[in-house]
Amino acid sequence: MEPQRKQDPLARAMVRAHRVDAGFEAELASLGEDEAARTALAWLAERDLCAWAVPAAWGGAETGGLCAADDVSVRALSDLRMQLAYSSGMLDVMLVMQGLGSYSLARGGSDELRALVLPAVAKGELVAAFGLTEPGAGSSLGEVATRAERDGDDWLLTGTKTFISNAGLADFYTVLVRTSGSPGGRDGGDGLTMFFVPGDAAGLEVERFEVLAPHPIGTVTFDGVRVPDAQRLGELGGGLSLALGTLARFRTSVAAAACGFARRALVESRAHLLRREQFGKPLAANQALRFDLAEMETQLVAAELLTRRAAKRLDKGHEAARDVARAKLFATEAASWIADRALQHHGGLGVKRGEVVERLYRDVRALRIYEGTSEVQKLILAKALLSDGPDRGSAGQKSAPRPH
Numbered sequence: 001m002e003p004q005r006k007q008d009p010l011a012r013a014m015v016r017a018h019r020v021d022a023g024f025e026a027e028l029a030s031l032g033e034d035e036a037a038r039t040a041l042a043w044l045a046e047r048d049l050c051a052w053a054v055p056a057a058w059g060g061a062e063t064g065g066l067c068a069a070d071d072v073s074v075r076a077l078s079d080l081r082m083q084l085a086y087s088s089g090m091l092d093v094m095l096v097m098q099g100l101g102s103y104s105l106a107r108g109g110s111d112e113l114r115a116l117v118l119p120a121v122a123k124g125e126l127v128a129a130f131g132l133t134e135p136g137a138g139s140s141l142g143e144v145a146t147r148a149e150r151d152g153d154d155w156l157l158t159g160t161k162t163f164i165s166n167a168g169l170a171d172f173y174t175v176l177v178r179t180s181g182s183p184g185g186r187d188g189g190d191g192l193t194m195f196f197v198p199g200d201a202a203g204l205e206v207e208r209f210e211v212l213a214p215h216p217i218g219t220v221t222f223d224g225v226r227v228p229d230a231q232r233l234g235e236l237g238g239g240l241s242l243a244l245g246t247l248a249r250f251r252t253s254v255a256a257a258a259c260g261f262a263r264r265a266l267v268e269s270r271a272h273l274l275r276r277e278q279f280g281k282p283l284a285a286n287q288a289l290r291f292d293l294a295e296m297e298t299q300l301v302a303a304e305l306l307t308r309r310a311a312k313r314l315d316k317g318h319e320a321a322r323d324v325a326r327a328k329l330f331a332t333e334a335a336s337w338i339a340d341r342a343l344q345h346h347g348g349l350g351v352k353r354g355e356v357v358e359r360l361y362r363d364v365r366a367l368r369i370y371e372g373t374s375e376v377q378k379l380i381l382a383k384a385l386l387s388d389g390p391d392r393g394s395a396g397q398k399s400a401p402r403p404h
């Protein structure tokens with residue numbers, strides 16, 4: 001049995017991802033944002049983990065048959081994110097951004113550009129970023145207003161992207177911009193195209209800001225940034241489907257990160273409730289808190305199962321939009337609740353800076369917002385439910401019509 005396990009590339013990667021010692025975890029949490037991000041990326045690169053964010057066909061990890069060679073395994077990414085988020089939000093975000101920022105290049109870039117960039121992303125030598133959101137375009141990407149105007153063989157990009165993870169650290173951005181039509185309305189998504197833009201392009205400026213939990217993020221402005229047509233990703237006007245295809249591939253792993261944070265919160269709660277005594281007995285002797293633990297674990301396991309099911313279906317190439325939306329909605333909401341309970345169990349310590357549960361409470365919150373808010377997941381689910389009827393559960397099929 002053992003030799004077979006040794007041959008499983010994901011199992012080997014999970015062992016490497018597991019070795020986050022407490023000292024390194026605390027060091028990452030104490031560093032400034034950029035230093036923490038760079039240190040986290042170097043840690044991932046040393047263990048060859050960034051390779052799991054890039055298809056094997058372009059220098060990424062051989063998945064041992066988990067998915068097609070020209071794709072990224074959602075199961076692998078999800079397992080790794082569960083593991084990394086358990087220890088550090090920064091390790092988690094630096095891994096996933098390598099994939100989120102480069103996937104549209106893997107799908108839509110020229111062979112030359114892919115060969116130049118993707119193997120370096122897989123080694124953690126180039127840092128990737130993904131630019132969809134704008135001040136006027138968040139949940140509704142049809143509102144994207146950043147324009148690309150044709151200029152000979154080049155395009156000139158003008159506009160503003162905001163809430164861009166890795167802004168300022170990134171060696172390149174894959175961005176969604178308007179090549180025709182106008183923002184908004186029913187046809188707003190038709191004239192959008194994706195481009196690959198180097199981070200040091202003339203006319204590209206970054207302004208950083210801080211969010212609730214440490215996360216390298218900022219606003220990127222394009223002032224006539226010149227991009228050759230060879231750096232167009234996919235078809236003219238095919239940008240929205242490329243961007244949504246990227247989100248469809250990576251969204252399940254957000255649910256996985258939520259599970260990682262939540263599992264850690266549960267472990268911290270259990271330890272504290274057993275250790276801390278009040279009214280002459282351990283907190284864990286109180287039925288109200290025991291019930292809390294039971295419910296936290298039930299929600300966590302349900303979230304993990306939904307996440308694994310979505311990941312498996314995606315890797316097998318099945319239609320999985322509802323599985324993905326369910327996993328992201330449930331896991332991120334459940335993880336927020338679990339982190340909140342864990343903080344409450346710690347009393348005053350729960351809000352003390354430097355405590356693990358205080359960090360988890362902040363780390364988990366943004367997951368309900370990025371890569372499609374909880375409300376957007378509900379819109380996806382309700383639309384499918386109303387048009388196709390309820391899912392049959394584990395069979396993942398429509399239910400038979402009920403007799404009247």
Ligand SMILES: Cc1cc2nc3c(=O)[nH]c(=O)nc-3n(C[C@H](O)[C@H](O)[C@H](O)COP(=O)(O)OP(=O)(O)OC[C@H]3O[C@@H](n4cnc5c(N)ncnc54)[C@H](O)[C@@H]3O)c2cc1C
Nearest residue numbers: 130131132133138139163164165366369370371372373375
């Ligand atoms: C930490 C972090 C990292 C991020 N990283 C990136 C990145 O790397 N690249 C990138 O492009 N973007 C990134 N984002 C942006 C993120 O994807 C957007 O914040 C998200 O899509 C929501 O858009 P918005 O903030 O404009 O909110 P809005 O779309 O303005 O929504 C505001 C609220 O209204 C709700 N709402 C909107 N429409 C409806 C509706 N029809 N029905 C019901 N409710 C609705 C939303 O659910 C939300 O609660 C990041 C955000 C965060 C917080």
